[in-house]
Amino acid sequence: MTLPRLALTMGDVNGIGPEIIAKLFANYEPSAWCSPIIFGCASALDTVRHLVSEFPNFVAVDSVDAALSLRDGIPVYNGGHAAPAVQFGIEDPEAGRSAILWIEAATRASIDGKLRGLVTCPISKACIYKAGYHYIGHTELVAELTGTSEYRMCLFTDSMRIVHITGHLSLADAVAAVKKERIMDSIRIGYDALLALDIPSPQIAVAGLNPHAGEGGAFGREEIEEITPAIEACRGAGIPCEGPVPPDSIFRKMREGRYQMVIAMYHDQGHIPLKLIAMDEGVNVTLGIPIIRTSVDHGTAFDIAGTGVAREQSLVAAIRLAARLGSIR
Amino acid sequence: MTLPRLALTMGDVNGIGPEIIAKLFANYEPSAWCSPIIFGCASALDTVRHLVSEFPNFVAVDSVDAALSLRDGIPVYNGGHAAPAVQFGIEDPEAGRSAILWIEAATRASIDGKLRGLVTCPISKACIYKAGYHYIGHTELVAELTGTSEYRMCLFTDSMRIVHITGHLSLADAVAAVKKERIMDSIRIGYDALLALDIPSPQIAVAGLNPHAGEGGAFGREEIEEITPAIEACRGAGIPCEGPVPPDSIFRKMREGRYQMVIAMYHDQGHIPLKLIAMDEGVNVTLGIPIIRTSVDHGTAFDIAGTGVAREQSLVAAIRLAARLGSIR
Numbered sequence: 001m002t003l004p005r006l007a008l009t010m011g012d013v014n015g016i017g018p019e020i021i022a023k024l025f026a027n028y029e030p031s032a033w034c035s036p037i038i039f040g041c042a043s044a045l046d047t048v049r050h051l052v053s054e055f056p057n058f059v060a061v062d063s064v065d066a067a068l069s070l071r072d073g074i075p076v077y078n079g080g081h082a083a084p085a086v087q088f089g090i091e092d093p094e095a096g097r098s099a100i101l102w103i104e105a106a107t108r109a110s111i112d113g114k115l116r117g118l119v120t121c122p123i124s125k126a127c128i129y130k131a132g133y134h135y136i137g138h139t140e141l142v143a144e145l146t147g148t149s150e151y152r153m154c155l156f157t158d159s160m161r162i163v164h165i166t167g168h169l170s171l172a173d174a175v176a177a178v179k180k181e182r183i184m185d186s187i188r189i190g191y192d193a194l195l196a197l198d199i200p201s202p203q204i205a206v207a208g209l210n211p212h213a214g215e216g217g218a219f220g221r222e223e224i225e226e227i228t229p230a231i232e233a234c235r236g237a238g239i240p241c242e243g244p245v246p247p248d249s250i251f252r253k254m255r256e257g258r259y260q261m262v263i264a265m266y267h268d269q270g271h272i273p274l275k276l277i278a279m280d281e282g283v284n285v286t287l288g289i290p291i292i293r294t295s296v297d298h299g300t301a302f303d304i305a306g307t308g309v310a311r312e313q314s315l316v317a318a319i320r321l322a323a324r325l326g327s328i329r
Numbered sequence: 330m331t332l333p334r335l336a337l338t339m340g341d342v343n344g345i346g347p348e349i350i351a352k353l354f355a356n357y358e359p360s361a362w363c364s365p366i367i368f369g370c371a372s373a374l375d376t377v378r379h380l381v382s383e384f385p386n387f388v389a390v391d392s393v394d395a396a397l398s399l400r401d402g403i404p405v406y407n408g409g410h411a412a413p414a415v416q417f418g419i420e421d422p423e424a425g426r427s428a429i430l431w432i433e434a435a436t437r438a439s440i441d442g443k444l445r446g447l448v449t450c451p452i453s454k455a456c457i458y459k460a461g462y463h464y465i466g467h468t469e470l471v472a473e474l475t476g477t478s479e480y481r482m483c484l485f486t487d488s489m490r491i492v493h494i495t496g497h498l499s500l501a502d503a504v505a506a507v508k509k510e511r512i513m514d515s516i517r518i519g520y521d522a523l524l525a526l527d528i529p530s531p532q533i534a535v536a537g538l539n540p541h542a543g544e545g546g547a548f549g550r551e552e553i554e555e556i557t558p559a560i561e562a563c564r565g566a567g568i569p570c571e572g573p574v575p576p577d578s579i580f581r582k583m584r585e586g587r588y589q590m591v592i593a594m595y596h597d598q599g600h601i602p603l604k605l606i607a608m609d610e611g612v613n614v615t616l617g618i619p620i621i622r623t624s625v626d627h628g629t630a631f632d633i634a635g636t637g638v639a640r641e642q643s644l645v646a647a648i649r650l651a652a653r654l655g656s657i658r
């Protein structure tokens with residue numbers, strides 16, 4: 001089996017990105033899961049050398065092709081853009097610009113077919129705004145670069161997989177977007193991911209929108225008019241899904257193993273339970289785009305950057321999930 | 330200190346109500362926390378005698394006054410309404426009617442000042458509908474009987490206290506109800522409960538409505554136009570509250586002890602995290618009404634009624650909380 005080639009973008013060099021990347025390669029063997037290329041700055045990695053025992057052999061290269069043919073060491077490619085000097089914890093627009101350019105380079109290499117996709121370390125929204133960009137986050141940037149409008153923002157752990165039918169919308173707009181077609185697309189996109197992950201006998205649960213899933217129409221009719229028809233259409237197409245399940249019991253049932261995936265009707269319906277439960281193992285996944293993209297489920301953590309206490313577990317989970325999605329498909 | 334007099338309503342006799350009441354008195358000493366009167370049926374309690382070791386001494390009485398003057402045993406008052414014969418697990422409209430009449434009798438005795446309030450065991454919505462009533466649940470019934478429109482549906486555990494600004498509304502209607510006055514009333518009602526519970530240095534967190542609390546107005550303006558002004562007005566009035574806090578991190582922060590209460594903007598914003606975390610210790614509380622009312626946080630459990638496996642922990646938590654709310658005020 002050929003391991004999938006994956007970009008690992010460093011994110012904001014003044015955050016914990018360089019440290020968690022160094023710890024990832026020092027403490028785990030990601031090369032056993034995938035063929036990784038770091039999109040970032042080798043000198044930024046050098047600044048965390050003292051924080052990591054058995055510092056990995058990072059090697060700066062000047063192209064994706066050079067990275068792919070590197071025999072010894074872990075390739076680090078800066079995409080033609082040198083990063084500014086590291087200043088841990090500082091909001092530097094130039095660091096924001098570098099982070100965006102690395103994501104763009106990694107996404108383009110994936111679109112070109114040289115890589116299967118990318119695993120992203122955190123960026124600072126404040127910095128990318130100051131640098132003149134107006135993306136809400138990676139998800140929107142990667143969706144735009146790949147020309148995708150029907151992407152889905154997802155959160156995965158080992159026991160919880162949540163596909164959100166909408167992302168960064170006001171709750172009022174999200175309620176208005178609860179429509180049969182969008183729900184059906186979400187179920188299909190989620191089911192494809194379960195197949196890619198080779199999960200045996202997957203069962204998908206579709207959440208209701210309203211309290212108690214609307215209580216038979218007593219408070220809200222979206223379950224009757226949009227959600228149930230979407231579930232029935234998908235079941236008719238052979239996708240194992242059920243619902244609408246009351247939102248305040250669906251996540252416990254998934255944790256108990258009854259469902260392998262939940263389709264959530266809005267951002268916080270899925271984010272609230274997952275972020276309450278998952279400490280380090282949460283992975284942010286963008287589904288519906290033509291490349292693989294996973295991300296750590298935490299921010300730049302400017303407050304602890306450079307101190308050595310950052311934990312690499314979410315990055316480990318993100319790269320393992322990307323490798324699994326990339327290997328089996 | 331005089332212990333508060335509390336009604337304990339039996340709920341649907343064909344559910345687990347009689348069993349958890351018998352276990353409560355067999356395994357705990359609620360008379361040390363309050364002066365309890367069971368509103369229900371002594372013969373229904375007899376049907377679970379074989380399920381409970383050291384069966385308590387329940388004594389049928391024919392009035393609240395007789396209950397209050399009972400010297401030995403635990404008074405059981407049927408409010409003048411004999412229950413139908415117990416048929417565990419069966420949806421019987423007459424059992425639904427009895428449950429409602431007991432709640433009404435207990436609420437009236439509380440309004441009259443003979444009792445401080447009531448602790449409720451579960452009722453079956455299907456049965457009360459079949460009996461011709463159209464309440465969504467206890468909360469709405471007790472609010473109507475006490476003539477209260479500004480009540481709040483709350484969920485409490487030892488470490489999590491959640492006040493919802495609205496209850497059983499469609500999500501679209503709940504979004505439209507996110508208004509400064511309603512939020513201010515909720516903060517005030519919640520703060521009163523924290524004072525009644527004598528919680529030292531309480532801090533209240535007010536949740537945002539939108540993802541990331543609206544991200545500075547990028548997706549949703551309710552935080553700017555309604556929530557922040559409500560928080561500022563309450564702070565100005567001396568109530569320790571802060572926010573709006575992003576909904577997907579607020580509950581973890583409360584569990585970590587940073588906040589003693591969260592004001593949630595809609596039913597599921599609070600119900601999803603609490604029901605994911607709380608197994609047996611969740612208590613449903615109605616605040617803003619002139620009497621005390623707490624409830625177990627589970628249903629009739631018709632599927633296990635009469636089998637002896639029901640757990641009384643949520644009832645223990647509900648009666649302890651009611652006693653605490655009733656003792657200190």
